[in-house]
Amino acid sequence: MSLVRNHILISIDAGTIMAGARAVEKALVDEIARQGLSDEVAVLETGSVGIIGKGVVLVVYPEGVYYGNVTPNDVPELVEEHLLKGRVLKRLVLTEGPKQYVVHKERVGLLKEQPRIVLRNCGIINPENIEEYIAEGGYEAVAKALSTMAAETVIEEIKASGLTGRGGAAFSTGLKWEFARRAPGDIKYIICNADEGEPGTFKDRLILEGDPHKLIEGMMIAGYAVGASFGFVYIRGEYSLSIERLEKAIKDARSYGLLGKGILNSNFSFDIKVMKGAGAYVCGEETALIESLEGKRGHPRNKPPYPVTEGLWGRPTVVNNVETLANVPEIIRNGSSWFRSYGTDKCPGTKVYTIIGKVANPGLIEAEMGTTLRDILYEYAGGIKTGKSFKCALVGGAAGAFLGPDMLDAKMDFVNLREYAAVLGSGAILVMDEGTDVVDMLKSIIHFFKHESCGHCVPCRLGTAQLTMIIDRIAESKGKKGDIEMLLKISEVMRDTAFCPLGQSLYLPVSSSLKYFREELLDHIQ
Amino acid sequence: MNREEILKRFEPTTENILYILHDLQDNNPNRYLSKEDIKVCAEYLNVPYSYVHSVASFYTMFSLKPRGRNIIRLCDSPPCHLMGSGSLLDYLKNALNVDIGGTTEDGLFTLELTSCLGVCGVAPAMMINDEMHGNLTPEKVDAILERRRRES
Numbered sequence: 099m100s101l102v103r104n105h106i107l108i109s110i111d112a113g114t115i116m117a118g119a120r121a122v123e124k125a126l127v128d129e130i131a132r133q134g135l136s137d138e139v140a141v142l143e144t145g146s147v148g149i150i151g152k153g154v155v156l157v158v159y160p161e162g163v164y165y166g167n168v169t170p171n172d173v174p175e176l177v178e179e180h181l182l183k184g185r186v187l188k189r190l191v192l193t194e195g196p197k198q199y200v201v202h203k204e205r206v207g208l209l210k211e212q213p214r215i216v217l218r219n220c221g222i223i224n225p226e227n228i229e230e231y232i233a234e235g236g237y238e239a240v241a242k243a244l245s246t247m248a249a250e251t252v253i254e255e256i257k258a259s260g261l262t263g264r265g266g267a268a269f270s271t272g273l274k275w276e277f278a279r280r281a282p283g284d285i286k287y288i289i290c291n292a293d294e295g296e297p298g299t300f301k302d303r304l305i306l307e308g309d310p311h312k313l314i315e316g317m318m319i320a321g322y323a324v325g326a327s328f329g330f331v332y333i334r335g336e337y338s339l340s341i342e343r344l345e346k347a348i349k350d351a352r353s354y355g356l357l358g359k360g361i362l363n364s365n366f367s368f369d370i371k372v373m374k375g376a377g378a379y380v381c382g383e384e385t386a387l388i389e390s391l392e393g394k395r396g397h398p399r400n401k402p403p404y405p406v407t408e409g410l411w412g413r414p415t416v417v418n419n420v421e422t423l424a425n426v427p428e429i430i431r432n433g434s435s436w437f438r439s440y441g442t443d444k445c446p447g448t449k450v451y452t453i454i455g456k457v458a459n460p461g462l463i464e465a466e467m468g469t470t471l472r473d474i475l476y477e478y479a480g481g482i483k484t485g486k487s488f489k490c491a492l493v494g495g496a497a498g499a500f501l502g503p504d505m506l507d508a509k510m511d512f513v514n515l516r517e518y519a520a521v522l523g524s525g526a527i528l529v530m531d532e533g534t535d536v537v538d539m540l541k542s543i544i545h546f547f548k549h550e551s552c553g554h555c556v557p558c559r560l561g562t563a564q565l566t567m568i569i570d571r572i573a574e575s576k577g578k579k580g581d582i583e584m585l586l587k588i589s590e591v592m593r594d595t596a597f598c599p600l601g602q603s604l605y606l607p608v609s610s611s612l613k614y615f616r617e618e619l620l621d622h623i624q
Numbered sequence: 625m626n627r628e629e630i631l632k633r634f635e636p637t638t639e640n641i642l643y644i645l646h647d648l649q650d651n652n653p654n655r656y657l658s659k660e661d662i663k664v665c666a667e668y669l670n671v672p673y674s675y676v677h678s679v680a681s682f683y684t685m686f687s688l689k690p691r692g693r694n695i696i697r698l699c700d701s702p703p704c705h706l707m708g709s710g711s712l713l714d715y716l717k718n719a720l721n722v723d724i725g726g727t728t729e730d731g732l733f734t735l736e737l738t739s740c741l742g743v744c745g746v747a748p749a750m751m752i753n754d755e756m757h758g759n760l761t762p763e764k765v766d767a768i769l770e771r772r773r774r775e776s
Contacts, residue, residue: 374646
């Protein structure tokens, strides 16, 4: 076997494919062959390396040089300079300062000292190769659980870790599993909610694209703990690469005997089916998702009964978010006290964020619970892109709250933000600079809710229609006296009476925008 | 592929309805679910026509009216809106001479709006059929439309 001296990792995810990553990859392989370096340099595919919006991104190892905005035309020069002559091609290097042309992970803004639990393998391993996942310790956790832990012990360990639902609701994962385990019935199900639709959120997509086996392993452990032998992953229909990679991963896991009957010589059997959604934000709500899985309109159900006792086809069902399940193998492998060494007392662990909008380095980051918005914005994302000042950030997606400059130093975790009448939600952070028209943003948010309201309950169906009329009027500077009070009143009624979290959560962006920007809205009133 | 061949690939149970409808729609030359599509699906699953219609009309990825060969789905969720999708919508409406939901006279394009596509790092973004496009500007939109015209 020949010894490869350089590895080039090329990030292949939906974003880089859009920028032409496949063409760059082909050009690299061809050019390396043309220059006679095929025995010395290997080109490897990986998921997102966390750098978003910088075109095609490559990392050349062992030096650890990050290149961005690479096009096929750059490839001959890149191969000749870096791989033949050993000189870094400065004009394509992603760097903060002009002199730091050799960029190590810590130097590229977004990857600054990130504690990585969920994203440990993302941007490092080839997501389409099960052996790379295994080499990184993959499927060790499920083996440990099956051979040394009783199902109840697994649940105790997850409870002790303090892991809570990362989709936004932040309910204790261990408790949810325990309820489902104790619920009567022989047939139980694990559902992974990958119907990621919260505007500004794409963390689950990048986990699925970057490390699909981790999700499979998390679901297996959940299945073992709960006593379920079947799992579904409900993915939104637009995520074609996620679907493709996950389906391949499931197939590979089956052929390695990691899914199927009698896994790893135990009497535990488990298999997974991928289900493709068809475009409905409300299906992110767990009971609406279950309805959709059963082949119906995605209307939310009455609760109680909760899915843990009566879920899919009336059976006890656990619904967990992708990120939640991706934490599970690491907790089982390293123990709950290791997990608790990250984050805060009330909210242990990390959170994966997508930070976007008017920032210098939009991207995917993982930070400890309790990290401040200021750190995430300035330390990881490089601050405001435009050179203007920070106006506000919409945290938690369209169903989240506007946070102004006074909130920059608030510790962000599920518990603490709730005290400020805000939410961490899905972890989307949309940053706005001083030039942003907040009225226009609020209009966009309200229109989103009107479009996505499923029509099942009156407060949401009529409330979103009324709010749309009012905000459209205000946006055209034809607002009437009392309109602002009406915005607040209607969204308050929706918060208190809407059937599901969709209608209930519009109050957050409305009330928080009024808290900070009432004057701006008043300027639009006649 | 004819409709029977599509149906045969799935067990006749209602939980497969979204898969069946996706495939029937992709197979329809006008990229929508016709009355015939809904009828054969209902018969295959042994449910009323109205049941399939109610499901098909709920999800935004399904259309109940004929569409063009290239379906443009421009994201207008807050992150894309912040980065200028509003002016792109006006630009697209002008360039194609259609309104939202409309199809060009030559049957090449249908213009739709969509909720967040999950590629917010490169906002504003749109999808044409299965292909994503990001960091859009009017010039980029022109080039993309031109390429689609040539290929169609």
